[in-house]
Amino acid sequence: MIEGVKQQKWWGWGEEGKGYRYEDKPKFPAFVKKMVGVDITAPAETIPPFSSLNVPASQLTDELRGTLAGILGDTYVQTDDETRVVHGFGKGLRDLMRVRAGQLERIPDVVLYPGSQREVEQVVDACVEADAVVIPFGGGSNIVAALEAEPGETRQVVSVNLGRMNKVLEIDENSGLAHIQAGVFGPDMEDQLRAKGWTMGHHPDSFVWSTLGGWIATRSSGMQSDKYGDIADICRGLTMVMPGQVLELRPLPSTSSGPSVREMVLGSEGRLGIITSAWVNVHRIPEVRELQAYFYPTYEDGLRACQQIVESDAHVMMARVSDAIETQYIMANGKKSKSKVSSLVSKGIQKLMVQKGWDLEQIAMSFVGFEGSASHVRYEKGIVGKIVRDNGGMGVGKGPGALYDQKKYDTPYIRDFMLDRGMLCDVSETTTPWAYAEQIHTNTVERFNKLMDELGVQGVVFCHLSHSYHSGACQYFTFAINDNSANAMRTYDLAKREIQQSFMDNHATVSHHHGVGEEHSPWMEQDISPAGVFIQRKLFEGVDPGNNLNPGKIIHDGKPGITSNSPDA
Amino acid sequence: MIEGVKQQKWWGWGEEGKGYRYEDKPKFPAFVKKMVGVDITAPAETIPPFSSLNVPASQLTDELRGTLAGILGDTYVQTDDETRVVHGFGKGLRDLMRVRAGQLERIPDVVLYPGSQREVEQVVDACVEADAVVIPFGGGSNIVAALEAEPGETRQVVSVNLGRMNKVLEIDENSGLAHIQAGVFGPDMEDQLRAKGWTMGHHPDSFVWSTLGGWIATRSSGMQSDKYGDIADICRGLTMVMPGQVLELRPLPSTSSGPSVREMVLGSEGRLGIITSAWVNVHRIPEVRELQAYFYPTYEDGLRACQQIVESDAHVMMARVSDAIETQYIMANGKKSKSKVSSLVSKGIQKLMVQKGWDLEQIAMSFVGFEGSASHVRYEKGIVGKIVRDNGGMGVGKGPGALYDQKKYDTPYIRDFMLDRGMLCDVSETTTPWAYAEQIHTNTVERFNKLMDELGVQGVVFCHLSHSYHSGACQYFTFAINDNSANAMRTYDLAKREIQQSFMDNHATVSHHHGVGEEHSPWMEQDISPAGVFIQRKLFEGVDPGNNLNPGKIIHDGKPGITSNSPDA
Incomplete structure (x- = not known):
């Protein structure tokens, strides 16, 4: 752990010592019992000690370690087991299930903590020069497997934690714009802005454990986005470090300078470079x-x-x-x-x-x-x-x-609580035009329930409309399944797959604001058509010919990383 | 001319027989006399007959003509001189000056009028197979030289006029979305929508002589965009024909499916393919x-x-x-x-x-x-x-x-009227954050006036704020210069260049809604940084390795097409 950089539990959401309690919610045990048949008042599974994990040794070469330590200093080049495990996963259900089961696969060989844009530039260049894989890391709350290396990765894997770059650098009060470093967490950023009378108004569920750079890299949306806009609206300019060069997009309210490079970086999930700072819309705190x-x-x-x-x-x-x-x-x-x-x-x-x-x-x-x-x-x-x-x-x-x-912001803690009690809980969200808003809800719930019957397990799915637009809305599905068996991962895979395929079959998109990662990539051709995937692929290949920048995310190069999406394969 | 497809004058804006009149505006002659020293009541220059132009012969091969006629029928494969000249230019001042002077350079060898998406697919494949250059054409009102081939182009040049694809195909009344063919002109489209009680609310200055596909290809903005959004907001899905494949983006209110392919097509000016239809937000006509x-x-x-x-x-x-x-x-x-x-x-x-x-x-x-x-x-x-x-x-x-x-919508007619009387009139528009809104106005006007003094010509520049955003605004500059000399083009080049460079020097962008074309491409590295140009270049090269799709627009491959931007070179 690096001083001043928050780090989540290795086995669950958020900070150690904080969790969900049912004791003051008298109706909750009966609700869970009715819905999925689990008695949450019974003793729960305990988390194994970290020391019980069989953590793969770091494959960092002495040569690259020397180069990186020369740039950052030894303190900011971490190879201890817990830091590497925490940086090897996001917080998707699949992540939690695997890490708890000690299935660590290809975790990073080293975690870096650069303190400046210049250091990020040097680090990226050194890693690409060494043909290592570079994966940017913000709050670690990603739930679509955007933070982990591909299972068969033979090159060195470097996770770059932006947490030391956490300052609001400048507020342009005339324009309602702030220049902010990418590694700042939500609450810290809003505190810095509020101290000067401003707010960005971006409040995703993950707010406490996610960063500005992460929001931009995944096209995040917040609870108040109907007014403040999604992050794509809020982010007006940015800086991104690429191998050998730095992209500088100055803040502009709007522009017609060709295909939007800003919109290519938004949602790029580390495949084009590392976002180090952004210019964002900020607003006076409302009366x-x-x-x-x-x-x-x-x-x-x-x-x-x-x-x-x-x-x-x-x-x-x-x-x-x-x-x-x-x-x-x-x-x-x-x-x-x-x-x-x-x-x-x-x-x-x-x-x-x-x-x-x-x-x-x-x-x-x-x-x-x-x-x-x-x-x-x-x-x-x-x-x-x-x-x-x-x-x-x-x-x-x-x-x-x-x-x-x-x-x-407490919902993710419930998921850990449920998982401790043998329940698989996760979320999938999407948008459709209004004409399909009822249909996607009805069909997705039906398909999920039918699957539960077929699998002979008890499960429940529910939903809310979270964002409205002129032409349609985002609906956000949460599901819980009672499966504590050895088949649990397969059950989860089938449920997640059923829901995502229902999205595709009902005029919806793979995700409204969680991104693609590896988890959603199997549906990309159905979502944006094979030609759309072709365009994204050409963009990634052109910018990153060595495939060093978070490879395998969004679209695969013929080798899906996560077996989950083909449970019958 | 093809029945049902509107075509502008070869020498100026809009339809034959329509033009600006000063006779009913008693104060106008004195205003012009005061501002630029021209007596507009004196006899004007007359437009030479079309027959006086020395039109280069079509270089279309019999083989390609045969293929294209096989796809479209002879009627829709036009090689007559006037059609080729009209499709060889947009309506920038430089275009009008050149065409009036008979400087025709590399006009298209053939103009095609496909009537369906399938025909566009066949045409694109046939042209790429023959290693021809393909340039999509909508209303022909582009003012940044996005419609013409590069001067030294040795391959066959094919202009694809989308004018027959002009139908509102479907209105999804539940969602407030309409599926519309790309070749429809503004008034025709609004008529079709209004007949069913809807409006798109997009009204650029060029409305009468521009098309939906053109708006998307250039990131257009309209007079009512503060409410209805720019075309990037309005366009929710689209179909684009690419060599050997078709991009299909279904209408979605929002999505986080990686770098936005929709936003790569917006502003692509023909470099990624031909947009054939789009799903757009439509609204009930307000009370x-x-x-x-x-x-x-x-x-x-x-x-x-x-x-x-x-x-x-x-x-x-x-x-x-x-x-x-x-x-x-x-x-x-x-x-x-x-x-x-x-x-x-x-x-x-x-x-x-x-x-x-x-x-x-x-x-x-x-x-x-x-x-x-x-x-x-x-x-x-x-x-x-x-x-x-x-x-x-x-x-x-x-x-x-x-x-x-x-x-x-009548302003462009004034420009022709002024040009007939020896005045060079053009426009440049940009956005800045609010903090620089006053500064860009003051500095741009000052630099323009200083240049006029240096050149010893009389000129005037004025401006309006046209669009407001949270963080900044678009300001739209119009200028007129009294120069009827042999140096007129150089004078214009210097003035345009001075204004665009003032934009770069004052935190502004190359264009808010006119696009880049060849005219603005020299400033792209200053606007989006060299790394931004690198990203766009990799996108274009990856999608179009043969450089068949409107080459030279937005960014050049080391060979700026238009000499204007280096008048001293």
């Missing part, structure tokens, strides 16, 4: 920020309302709606507390819903976020309130939203 | 549409107000402001008429301005567009009205906006 909760009789009502909201004269900061099962999950996950605020749906409101003829098993919970001047928030709430009523919904006030705000 | 006019004491006040408008809770459809000289130009260009509406600034208002202590030589005119429900337009006008007042401005109502709306 008012408010999350309002609403309920609809059904998810379909909520989807329709969200479309009407995005098309309306209101410009909300967020509009989410959960399907029936996710609504039950949220309600079951509520804390028992003396404070009134924690009661997501009071008995009185439930009674009102029944009186309206709603089926409480079908109700859909929604959060809508408003920001701006007090009068503007009032104006927008008026517009949204009418749309909610037009779609048969009702408002329940600010209480649930305040709760949501407090817990919004 | 209210209103253009309000405002005046500010100075351009700087107007710039500041536009920034505050884009940052405000209003989401306007358009916010423009003209600098002092452009304001005088607009006022001088007003029609004499009995109708009150045509009086841009009444005597009463002028008196009020003087009473406020404004210098009438410095006032800046602004148009702001509002759309939506009647109540929403009222709400937004309230917000904007306050910002205008805060910046010392005043509103003058809807009259001038109505006039603007009627004449908004």
Whole structure:
């Protein structure tokens, strides 16, 4: 561990000592028991000690080590086992299952911590000169296997951790732009900006454990992107170190300078170089920020309302709606507390819903976020309130939203808790045009449930709409499967594959904001057509003829790295 | 000419018989006389007959002609002189000067009019097989030399006119998406959409003489893009024919499927293939549409107000402001008429301005567009009205906006009128962050004026802010130079070069929405850095190893085509 650079647990999400607790959520055990048949109050599996892992020795040559230490100093050239293991994986379910099982495969031979752009340049050049593989590393929260070397990689593997490059360098107050180093984590960055009265407004689920560079490299999206834009909108310029040269894109609000190089770097997942800093849109902290909760009789009502909201004269900061099962999950996950605020749906409101003829098993919970001047928030709430009523919904006030705000970054800890208890939990998200929004939900849930029946295991999938655009929306699926058997990885593979293929069969994309990595690459030809893959391949080959820059990500060179995508092969 | 496919004049903008008239604009002759010293009431130069041109013979081989005719039929394989000349140029000032002077250089050997995507595929494959150069052609309004072959091109040159592919194929009413063939002209497309209650909302200055495919290929922007987005936002999916394969990008509201292939096609100017259709965002026609006019004491006040408008809770459809000289130009260009509406600034208002202590030589005119429900337009006008007042401005109502709306596509005709009278008129537009918005205006105007002094010619440059973004704005410069001498082309080259270099020296880009072509390519390394050009080059080389697809555009392969950019070379 390097001082000042946060590092996640080797076996799970986030920091040591922090985890999910069910003890203060009285309804949660029964919910899990009902949905997947697991008693979460029973004793859990314990994590083996790190020392029990059989960690492959570093293959770093003395020569390359000497060169790298000459550039960075010994402290910033780490080859200890735990650092290498942590940098060998992201935090996908497959990653967690493998690392816990001691399946370490091809972890990095060395982890570097450059402290400046110049050092990154020297490091990249030295690694390419030595024909090593270079993999940039931010927060380590990637869930599509973008951080690991290919299984059969015979060259030296170098992970470059940007964590020391964590400063807001400059705020251009006239333009609402900030120049920020790529290795800064979400909370640290927002703290630095807030100290001067600014915010970037980018809040992905992974916010606490992800970095600006990682967001750009994967085309991230945040909870407030309906207002602030996805990272592709926010990032107006950037610097990327490439072998022997540095790409400098100055901040521009818009440009027609040919095929967008900026948009080639966005989502490039390390295949074109290492992003070292970016110019991003920043905004004055709004006068008012408010999350309002609403309920609809059904998810379909909520989807329709969200479309009407995005098309309306209101410009909300967020509009989410959960399907029936996710609504039950949220309600079951509520804390028992003396404070009134924690009661997501009071008995009185439930009674009102029944009186309206709603089926409480079908109700859909929604959060809508408003920001701006007090009068503007009032104006927008008026517009949204009418749309909610037009779609048969009702408002329940600010209480649930305040709760949501407090817990919004904690979901990944639940996954570890569930995995400790033999449950496989993961997520897949996608976008479709609005015309297919209902269909993709229905079909994906059906296909998942059918697969569970076929496999003879108990599983559950639920979903929320997370982002709305003029022409369509992102829907975010979460699934949990009760499988503690030796077949667990195959079960997971089949489930993940079924969901991704459902996306392809229902006019959707491989991912809205998690990226491709190796996990989603088998569907790229279906998504962007073989000619689209051809174009990406030519770009990667042209820029990186030696295949040194995070090879195998996004598109493979005829050798898919992860066996998962062909469980029957 | 092919039935149903509009074709512009060979010597100027737009349709035969239509042109600019000064006779009903009593103040215009005095304005031009004052600004550049030309008497526009004197007899003008006449255009030589087409027959006087020395048109190079077509170099189409019988073999390729036979193949192409076999695919398209003889009618759609045109080799007559006028068709080839019209397709050999865009409508940049350099194009008009050269074609009028009979400098035809390397015009196409054949012009094709495919009627279907399948025919485009066959044509592209046949041309690449014959090692010919393929140049896609839409409305022919390009002003950055993206439509002509390189001067020394020894291979056969084939221009592919998409004009027969002009249908709105499908409207997905649920999603607000339309699937439209690339060759449709602006007015025809909007007519087809409006017949079903929809609009795309994309209105570039070239609207009447440009096509959907051309907008995508050049990253076009329109007058209402502050609301509807630039074409990069509007275009959600597309089909592009490449040698031996077809790129199919399905419509998606957003995706994180690696480096964006969609964003590589946007702005590709024919270097990756021929765009044959696209899925675009379409919108219901708004209940209210209103253009309000405002005046500010100075351009700087107007710039500041536009920034505050884009940052405000209003989401306007358009916010423009003209600098002092452009304001005088607009006022001088007003029609004499009995109708009150045509009086841009009444005597009463002028008196009020003087009473406020404004210098009438410095006032800046602004148009702001509002759309939506009647109540929403009222709400937004309230917000904007306050910002205008805060910046010392005043509103003058809807009259001038109505006039603007009627004449908004006519500006290019003035350029022909001026050229007939020995004046060189052209435009350059760019974006900067807001911090440099004043500086780029001041410095560009100063450098232009200094150059005019050095050259000993009379010229004028003026400017308006045309698009606002969170972090910056587009400013659009128009210049006119009185030079009818044998040096005219060199004068123009120097002026254009001075303006573009001022952009580079003041944190701006080569172009906000006109693209690169050959005209702007010399500044690409300064704009996106040498590494950015390297990335684009690798993309082009990888996709088109034979250099058959519109070679020489955006970046050159060491042989700039147009001498203009090195007038001293």
